[in-house]
Amino acid sequence: MDRISLGNDEFEGRNNAYVLADDESDALALVDTGIATDSVRGDLRDGLATRGYEFTDIDDIMLTHFHVDHAGLAGDIQAESGATVYVHEADAPLVEQDPDAVAAVEDRRRDVLEEWGVPEASREEVQALHEQFSHIEGAPADVTPIEDGTVLEVGGRTLETVHAPGHSAGLCCFEPIGGPETPPGDSAAAETGREAFVGDAVLPVYTPNVGGADLRVERPLERYLESLARLANRSYERVWPGHRDPIDEPTERITTIIEHHRERTETILDLLRDHGPADPWTVSARLFGDLEGIHIVHGPGEAFAHLDHLRHEGVVALEGGEYRLVDRAVDPETVIPDTT
Template sequence: MDRIRLGNDEFEGRNNAYVLAEDGGDGLALVDTGLATPDVREDLRDGLAERGYDFADVDDIVLTHFHVDHAGLAGEIQAASDATVYVHEADAPLVEGDADAYDAIERRRRDLLERWGVPEESRAELAEFMELAEHLEGEPADATPIEGGTVLEVGGRTLETIHAPGHAAGHCCFEICDASGTHREGGAVAGSGGEAFVGDALLPVYTPNVGGADVRIDRPLERYYETLERLAEREYDRVWPGHREPIAEPTARAREIIAHHRERSEKILEILREHGPADAWTVSDHLFGDLEGIHIVHGPGEAYAHLDHLEHEGVLDVDDGIYRLVDAGAEADAIGVSENRR
């Protein structure tokens, strides 16, 4: 797979932009674009130039989700090329720079930070970070909304859209269909093999943040479990993530991430057994320690995603943001989050 590696000091490590070019044809597509910073812009321009292209030559942009390290340069490239920008319908207003959509997220984030028990000084630090990070958003793009099951013909490839929420409400993976254009409508098929672009749904080193990275999602951990199961069941031979190196055993990696979250749920139960009822910020402090920058929302957001899941499983009770054990003997394996969860 032809990829351009892009700088990224803010989030999960170096980003990938994938170049899809039609053999003997004019079609050129990008899967994700990277941050709207001078260094990343230069990385992407240089990578395209090495292949004989410029921003003006891009016909289609396929975005895995709205986060700025994946979508930041989409609007600028579209302005230079009139490229079509595809993104899930849930994330399309954000890619388009819709002020109401961003305001709704900010209101939701403020409400949750208060509910999670985040101290005022940490909330102020986060607000300052978010304001300073606005330059990373880039120019708005005119988005073409897609949904799970949408089939795209871009860069000489056929891609089937797989809605994969958890890290973001509109996160999508894109299965690369075979030479005949075969795709499977109606959902996952076990043992399919093949390859896919997976954005941040599967990462080779880190696990993507769930709960704080997109505060719009109800039951974020459950949604992410469903995504991991969907990807595992497809039994891909290899997948192409939004950061770092390709994943050669994606089913094993999906199971490993499920096991990681099972262990985190058990750790949270241990924290509540030892220290008593707590809010998400306190649990986050036990898990991650001191936080700064974007992690001020990511840390308690991750804790909340687990606490929320445990509450819905009947293991915890919550009152005014304080979670307490219902059954002190409950274990994560007994509440539907084992590594072999189906």
């Protein structure tokens, strides 16, 4: 396994594409591809060339999720190489750029931004941003849908698919089975799960956005916390994220992310106690200040994810687009328990 670091000026820092190669069979696979800009296309071509490969050599592409900074170049590479592109069935229509699926996401974005109380000028800024960045989506790909538990034989390795929704509906991790640390046929070693490619499920610096990153996810914070617990319980020794450097103590990092969400929950509860009922846009403004660009969606999305979770826990009630406290004495640890 080898990592190619790719530029990304549009979103949250450098992306990773992982190269899986088998010299005996000449099998070559990628985990994620990067965003579809000329500079990133060049980064990926150059990174492959230094390893003796071209786009035409790629047999398989595994996408952790549909976001363009992970899937943008999949269609372009497939057009050159005929590679099989794997992505979870929930995200498959968006990677294929199915018109109905894309239109449904756009309609959902317009609806929820209004529901969250986002001002019209900011909603128009988001619309303009999506039109401006339409070119970075790349060509549509013909995908092979996968699901939780799907086993893939790619790049001379056996990978198990681990569905981890929250940041996106179809986010998947890929866990190698077999190899030097987990001998083929050793079920005990396979259960231990030494390493995994985790996309944006766990990041080393930032906490992955929930609520705004994929507006299709129902109860996004709960889904994400469930995914974190599942990954922690697989006892990985190292994980390979979609951005930045590998994480050598992933369970500790997962615990930190859960604690971050517990602290954010406490902050939101304090805001509602101090200022009264509020919509997600107002809460996000108090959390993050002025928002622009993609953060116009991610900020209130994060606030919504927490408010929605508190509503389902019976801590707040939603009335007229605003969330008000029902239980003023709630302990954040009972709302977001430590599940690692």
